[in-house]
Structure formats: C-alpha cells, structure tokens
Amino acid sequence: MPLLWLIVIVTALAAAGFFAGRARALQSAGGNIRDLHSLPSYYGWNVALKALVPAGGLLLVWLLAQPLYVNATVSATLPEAAIAEGSSRDLLMAEVRRTAAGLDSAVAQGLLSADEARDPQADPDAVSERLKEAGQIITSQITRPILDAAQMFRAMNATGALIMDFAVLAAALAGLGFGLRETQREFRARNTVEQGVRALLLAAASIAILTTLGIVLSLVFNTWEFFRLYPATDFFFGTTWAPSFSGRGGASELGILPLLWGTIYISIVALTFSVPVGLFSAIYLSEYATPRVRSVVKPLLEVLAGIPTIVYGLFALLTVGPLLVGVFGKDGLNIMQSGTAVMTAGLVMGIMLIPFVSSLSDDIINAVPQSLRDGSYGLGATQSETIRQVVLPAALPGIVGAILLAASRAIGETMIVVLGAGAAARLSLNPFEAMTTITAKIVSQLTGDADFASPEALVAFALGMTLFVLTLGLNVFALYIVRKYREQYE
Amino acid sequence: MYDALHRQKEVDVNEIKIAARGVQVHYGDNHAIKDVDVDIEDKTVTAFIGPSGCGKSTFLRCLNRMNDTIPICRVEGSILLDGEDIYDKRVDPVQLRAKVGMVFQKPNPFPKSIYDNIAYGPRIHGMARNKAELDEIVERALRRGAIWEEVKDRLNAPGTGLSGGQQQRLCIARAIATEPEVLLMDEPCSALDPIATAQVEELIDELRENYSVVIVTHSMQQAARVSQRTAFFHLGNLVEFGDTSTIFTNPEDPRTESYITGRIG
Ligand SMILES: Nc1ncnc2c1ncn2[C@@H]1O[C@H](COP(=O)(O)OP(=O)(O)OP(=O)(O)O)[C@@H](O)[C@H]1O
Ligand SMILES: [Mg+2]
Numbered sequence: 001m002p003l004l005w006l007i008v009i010v011t012a013l014a015a016a017g018f019f020a021g022r023a024r025a026l027q028s029a030g031g032n033i034r035d036l037h038s039l040p041s042y043y044g045w046n047v048a049l050k051a052l053v054p055a056g057g058l059l060l061v062w063l064l065a066q067p068l069y070v071n072a073t074v075s076a077t078l079p080e081a082a083i084a085e086g087s088s089r090d091l092l093m094a095e096v097r098r099t100a101a102g103l104d105s106a107v108a109q110g111l112l113s114a115d116e117a118r119d120p121q122a123d124p125d126a127v128s129e130r131l132k133e134a135g136q137i138i139t140s141q142i143t144r145p146i147l148d149a150a151q152m153f154r155a156m157n158a159t160g161a162l163i164m165d166f167a168v169l170a171a172a173l174a175g176l177g178f179g180l181r182e183t184q185r186e187f188r189a190r191n192t193v194e195q196g197v198r199a200l201l202l203a204a205a206s207i208a209i210l211t212t213l214g215i216v217l218s219l220v221f222n223t224w225e226f227f228r229l230y231p232a233t234d235f236f237f238g239t240t241w242a243p244s245f246s247g248r249g250g251a252s253e254l255g256i257l258p259l260l261w262g263t264i265y266i267s268i269v270a271l272t273f274s275v276p277v278g279l280f281s282a283i284y285l286s287e288y289a290t291p292r293v294r295s296v297v298k299p300l301l302e303v304l305a306g307i308p309t310i311v312y313g314l315f316a317l318l319t320v321g322p323l324l325v326g327v328f329g330k331d332g333l334n335i336m337q338s339g340t341a342v343m344t345a346g347l348v349m350g351i352m353l354i355p356f357v358s359s360l361s362d363d364i365i366n367a368v369p370q371s372l373r374d375g376s377y378g379l380g381a382t383q384s385e386t387i388r389q390v391v392l393p394a395a396l397p398g399i400v401g402a403i404l405l406a407a408s409r410a411i412g413e414t415m416i417v418v419l420g421a422g423a424a425a426r427l428s429l430n431p432f433e434a435m436t437t438i439t440a441k442i443v444s445q446l447t448g449d450a451d452f453a454s455p456e457a458l459v460a461f462a463l464g465m466t467l468f469v470l471t472l473g474l475n476v477f478a479l480y481i482v483r484k485y486r487e488q489y490e
Numbered sequence: 491m492y493d494a495l496h497r498q499k500e501v502d503v504n505e506i507k508i509a510a511r512g513v514q515v516h517y518g519d520n521h522a523i524k525d526v527d528v529d530i531e532d533k534t535v536t537a538f539i540g541p542s543g544c545g546k547s548t549f550l551r552c553l554n555r556m557n558d559t560i561p562i563c564r565v566e567g568s569i570l571l572d573g574e575d576i577y578d579k580r581v582d583p584v585q586l587r588a589k590v591g592m593v594f595q596k597p598n599p600f601p602k603s604i605y606d607n608i609a610y611g612p613r614i615h616g617m618a619r620n621k622a623e624l625d626e627i628v629e630r631a632l633r634r635g636a637i638w639e640e641v642k643d644r645l646n647a648p649g650t651g652l653s654g655g656q657q658q659r660l661c662i663a664r665a666i667a668t669e670p671e672v673l674l675m676d677e678p679c680s681a682l683d684p685i686a687t688a689q690v691e692e693l694i695d696e697l698r699e700n701y702s703v704v705i706v707t708h709s710m711q712q713a714a715r716v717s718q719r720t721a722f723f724h725l726g727n728l729v730e731f732g733d734t735s736t737i738f739t740n741p742e743d744p745r746t747e748s749y750i751t752g753r754i755g
C-alpha cells in the first residue's frame with residue numbers, strides 16, 4: 001500500500017474519532033453540555049490525537065529505521081570475496097541499492113515481470129542487459145553476489161513495508177479505541193488535550209534545536225578530523241591557499257588568511273557602500289517622504305531584496321565589472337587588470353544589501369514614538385536637528401543591529417563573490433585585484449569528485465566552522481551593543 | 491459677554507500677547523475646534539478647562555503650530571502673536587516654537603542624559619557660549635523645575651530612567667531652559683504628587699512675572715489657584731472666557747456652572 005494511502009487512512013480514522021468522541025461525550029452527559037467537564041470538541045480532539053499521534057510517531061520512526069536496518073542486514077551478507085580491490089563494502093552496497101532501484105523501476109514500467117525480478121536463478125548478465133535496455137543507471141556489470149543482495153534488499157523492504165502498514169493501522173485503531181473508552185462525562189479532556197498540544201509544540205521546538213545542534217556537531221567532528229590530517233597552526237596562520245586537486249601527496253597549502261582577508265575586505269566595501277545609502281534612504285522614507293512616495297518606493301526597495309543573488313552575480317560579471325575596467329583599467333587609470341575584483345563584488349553586494357539595511361532601519365525609525373519628535377519640535381528644533389539628535393539616537397540600537405545583520409549576510413554571501421570577485425586567493429590591499437572568500441572556496445573544494453577523507457575536502461568543514469564562529473561572534477556583539485545602549489537609555 | 495468683565499477689572503488687564511480670532515480646526519472630517527476667539531494676555535496665567543475630548547489640547551497646539559506635524563489637521567482663522575499672524579507664510583514655525591514653548595500631556599524625555607535633555611534647547615539656539623554658561627543654564631532650569639535636588643548627583647543618568655512625575659518636571663525644566671515668551675502646558679501636573687504639584691504651581695506663579703503661561707488642567711482647584719483668566723471649552727466651542735474668580739463664583743453660562751460643580755464630566 002503506498003505511503004500516501006496509509007497517511008490518508010490514519011487521518012480519516014482520526015477525523016472519525018473526533019466526531020465519535022464528541023458525540024459520545026455529549027451522549028454521556030445526556031446532551032447537556034454544562035454537565036461535561038470540558039467543551040465537547042475537546043473530547044473529540046482527545047480521541048483524534050490519541051489515534052493520530054502514536055500512529056504517526058510509529059510511522060516516522062519506522063520510515064527512518066527500516067532503511068538502516070535493511071542496509072545493515074544486507075551488507076552483512078555480502079561475501080568478503082565480492083569486494084573488489086580498491087573498493088569498499090560501502091561502495092558495493094551503493095551498487096546493490098542502485099540495482100535494487102533499477103529492478104524496482106523496471107518492474108514498474110512493465111519491462112520486467114515481478115517474478116523475473118525475484119527469480120534467484122536469474123542470470124546476472126542477462127539482468128544487466130535488460131536493465132541497461134530499460135535505461136536504468138547501473139555503473140558496472142551486475143555480478144551474482146550483487147544481484148542476490150539486491151533481490152534480498154527488495155524482499156526485505158517489501159516485507160518491512162507490509163508489516164509497517166499493519167503496525168501503523170493497529171496503533172491508530174488502538175489509540176482510537178482507547179480514546180473512545182475514556183471519553184466520559186467526568187474525563188478531563190481539556191487538560192489532556194492541552195498537555196498533548198504542549199508536548200507537540202515542544203517537539204517542534206526541539207526539532208529546530210536538535211537540527212542546529214546536529215549541524216554544529218557535524219561541523220565540529222569534521223573539523224576535528226581535518227585538524228588530524230592538517231596542522232591547525234598552518235591552517236589559521238598560513239598565508240597561502242593552494243590546494244592540490246589530485247588528492248594525492250601532501251603538496252596542498254591550506255592557509256585561511258587569504259580567504260579570511262578576502263571575506264572581510266569585500267564585506268567592508270559592501271558595507272561602506274550600503275550602510276550610508278540604506279540609512280539615508282530609510283531616513284528619507286520615514287521622515288521626509290509623503291505617504292504617496294513612500295507607498296511606491298518602499299515596495300520597490302523590497303523587490304530589490306527579493307532578487308536572487310545569482311542575478312546580482314550576473315550583474316557584477318556582465319555590467320559592473322566591465323564598467324569599472326573602463327574607468328580603472330588599461331584605458332583609464334590602469335590599476336585594474338580584469339573585471340573580477342574586490343571592488344566589483346563589493347559594490348554589487350552593497351547594492352544587494354541596501355534594501356536590507358533601509359527596510360530594517362525604516363521600521364526601526366518609524367517605531368520611535370511621535371511624542372519624542374513633538375518634544376523636540378516644541379523646543380524650536382528643526383526637522384534635521386530632531387532627526388540627528390533625537391530620532392537617530394533613539395533608533396541607534398536597532399540600526400546597529402540592522403548593520404550587523406547586513407554584515408552577517410555579506411560574510412555569508414557566495415554567488416556574487418564567485419561571479420564578481422574571481423577565484424584567486426590573495427592577500428592584497430588593492431581593491432581592484434581579484435580575491436576570493438571563504439564561502440566561495442567551500443563551494444570549489446566540494447564540487448566535483450570529492451574524496452571526503454582527504455584534507456582538501458575536509459578543509460571545507462574547517463572553513464565552515466570559522467565562518468560560523470565569525471557570524472556567531474558578530475551576532476553576540478550586536479546583542480551586547482544593543483543591550484548596553486538599552487541599559488543606558490531606557 | 492466678557493467685554494463687561496474686562497471693563498470691570500481694567501486695572502489687571504495686561505497687554506495682549508496672543509490674539510486668536512475665528513479659529514477652526516478640522517481633523518479630517520472631525521470638526522474639533524469651532525470658531526474660537528481668545529486673548530492670551532502677557533504676564534498672565536490662562537487656564538483652559540473642559541471635559542475630556544473637548545479640544546483643549548488641540549487649541550493649545552494651534553498656538554505654536556504643533557498641529558503642523560499632523561498631516562490630517564487643518565487650522566483656519568487667525569492667531570496673532572505680538573500682532574503678527576503666526577500662520578502667515580513668512581513665519582518660520584521653528585522660530586515661533588522657540589518663542590512659544592510647550593510641555594506635553596505625557597512626559598516625553600529624550601533618550602539622553604538628564605543634562606543633555608535640558609541642554610538640548612539652549613544648544614540648538616546657541617544660548618551658551620561655553621560649558622560653564624551651559625552648566626549654569628541647566629542648573630537654573632532644573633531648580634525652577636523643582637527637580638534639582640533629586641537629580642543633581644546623577645546628571646549623566648538617562649532621563650528616561652526617572653519616575654513619571656520626575657520625567658514630567660524634567661520636561662517642564664527642559665521647556666523653560668530655552669526661555670520662551672509664552673509657555674503652553676498641557677496637564678503638566680497629571681502625573682505629579684501633591685508636593686511636586688505645589689512646586690510646579692509655585693513655578694508657574696513665578697514665571698508669570700516675565701512670561702505668559704497657558705495651562706490645560708482637569709483640576710478646578712488648580713485652575714482657581716494658579717490662573718487669572720479661565721477659558722471653558724465644551725465640544726469644541728469656547729463657552730465662556732473671563733476672570734478666573736468670576737468663572738468660578740459667578741459663571742454666566744449654565745454649562746460652565748454644571749461643569750465646575752461637577753455635573754458635566
Ligand atoms: N491627532 C489627532 N488625529 C485625529 N483626531 C484627533 C487628534 N488629536 C485629537 N483629535 C480629536 O480632536 C478632538 C479633541 O481632542 P483633544 O485632544 O484636543 O481633547 P482634550 O480636550 O485635550 O482632551 P483631554 O482632556 O482628554 O486631553 C477629539 O475628538 C479627538 O478625537
Ligand atoms: Mg488633552
């Protein structure tokens with residue numbers, strides 16, 4: 001039975017449970033709602049939740065656990081001899097899974113009968129032929145052990161799915177029955193449902209927290225792994241970034257400093273451009289613009305914020321780069337070699353950040369109470385005096401927060417850098433030279449055939465970790481500033 | 491009607507500082523002030539009384555063009571300050587407000603230190619040539635605002651950290667630090683305890699020697715104590731205007747009488 005059907009049936013059971021529970025509660029009170037402990041719909045929800053939640057939980061756990069179990073069992077049956085030289089059990093299992101998937105879809109398309117796919121006597125070469133004809137991707141010729149394992153894999157999955165269907169349905173029915181049995185006049189349905197809802201909310205919150213924790217842990221472990229292969233001092237203080245791509249030999253130099261410098265330099269250029277422009281446009285919009293101008297300009301700015309960064313990258317590559325070369329290149333001041341440079345990426349990133357800064361600052365400036373402005377005007381201050389000396393100081397904590405958020409985004413930006421700043425890791429002060437950033441290098445280290453045991457690939461995690469610590473530090477700093485200021489003035 | 495009253499008390503009548511004629515205020519479709527004529531005399535305290543929502547604050551805000559900051563607000567009629575129409579195109583509202591200061595209904599200290607709150611006006615008007623002079627102005631304003639003793643040890647603490655009543659006195663001190671010719675006070679004592687109220691009333695009495703003060707109040711006793719002239723507003727109309735003593739002892743209009751005896755709320 002397909003998964004969707006199972007979900008639909010369980011949901012239908014829960015819905016039926018809702019109405020049955022409600023009716024039963026009313027009946028037990030002789031139709032008089034005031035005799036019930038809780039409102040009737042709480043009894044319904046109680047039954048529905050009891051039918052839905054355990055069954056759903058079981059389904060989820062089963063779906064996660066079954067592949068692991070089947071994989072491990074099948075993998076254990078693979079004979080040592082079947083593992084080719086230079087390969088591993090995991091690679092072979094990947095082949096097994098591919099074959100099993102190939103068989104599945106061949107059967108689904110009717111190119112292979114179900115019996116043929118199951119036949120233990122089937123000739124592996126013949127099966128390979130058939131699968132290739134059917135357009136299935138199998139990387140090598142299927143061998144006897146692989147075919148056996150694949151058939152076992154399919155069989156176990158099929159049985160597992162069948163048992164799961166029954167188990168989930170049984171859980172749903174049991175929950176339904178249990179819920180209906182306890183539905184009585186005196187049963188505290190409201191308290192039970194509210195506790196249940198609280199548990200669900202808690203579960204949702206913990207998923208977010210656990211995922212974050214998982215990401216951080218995976219970063220930490222892989223970074224640790226990297227530092228076992230590559231000395232940490234060379235990574236943090238090395239001034240050369242020159243990974244060797246063959247993956248052999250220790251010729252790689254993986255110093256983070258050029259990348260870190262590129263990241264910071266490009267972010268600084270982006271912020272020096274976007275913070276004043278964004279802030280000034282926010283001040284104009286919130287203090288000077290008429291409501292009509294505001295109602296046109298603000299959505300326009302927000303459209304700018306919705307453009308995907310790859311489009312900004314193209315803009316950098318095709319428009320801003322050549323433009324800058326025209327002015328600073330050979331025909332002009334002759335300090336710029338090619339269109340990809342820190343300046344190009346920084347300017348375009350600045351454009352990307354303008355709506356970000358201005359939209360946040362605009363909201364913050366608008367939140368400054370009118371009574372403060374009135375107070376200032378009442379003392380004979382002009383509008384600009386009021387803005388500079390009353391409105392902006394009052395909005396400062398929020399504005400600092402907005403700027404630091406923008407900085408976080410600048411540090412994490414990838415596509416604009418890839419297309420606008422070039423790929424050369426370089427320590428230089430010249431903003432018209434090509435440089436690259438941590439994010440761009442993470443991408444280039446992991447694209448293509450990456451061997452995840454080599455320092456050249458693992459370095460990506462160390463880079464990611466550095467980036468994470470950097471942005472985390474920035475956010476903590478933002479909070480600190482905001483809080484300090486608050487203490488002083490509120 | 492009040493011409494007669496004026497003639498009676500001719501001895502007390504000072505020069506007219508602000509003369510309002512036929513003032514009408516609309517907030518969009520809401521007609522908040524209906525054809526009001528008032529004379530605010532120099533070196534006099536004028537009290538505006540009336541039930542909530544009758545337009546006292548609105549009319550007060552017309553006198554220094556604070557209503558300019560409300561886009562939907564429309565003011566008609568003429569208001570003359572020293573014989574010059576303040577709604578004339580040539581008048582700069584910023585300069586006007588330096589002359590006609592204001593204390594608001596809700597305390598609104600700036601998110602700055604106590605010192606900077608007071609020094610704000612004197613600084614933007616260039617009233618002090620050096621730090622010592624500014625210090626002197628700040629101290630004098632705080633003393634007259636009856637708050638010096640409480641804050642003299644923490645002039646650098648934020649003004650927003652004071653209690654509501656202290657904040658209100660800070661705002662009063664801030665307004666008088668710029669030495670306005672007319673001071674408009676919108677319920678300045680609504681957040682104050684009796685002691686601070688008495689101090690502010692004393693201050694108002696003192697200010698009367700040099701300035702003209704307009705005070706909005708909900709307290710009949712306060713109006714009777716501090717003011718020489720009283721205007722009674724009702725539903726946007728100026729019902730009665732005259733000597734405070736006459737208004738409180740011998741009102742002409744039955745609405746005034748019911749209000750001051752507590753029958754209109
Ligand atoms: N900013 C505004 N926008 C629209 N209408 C306003 C505004 N301010 C006041 N009004 C309206 O103008 C009328 C008079 O209000 P105003 O604040 O002058 O009353 P008030 O006499 O000061 O009352 P209170 O004693 O409660 O302070 C009210 O009907 C009010 O709804
Ligand atoms: Mg008012």
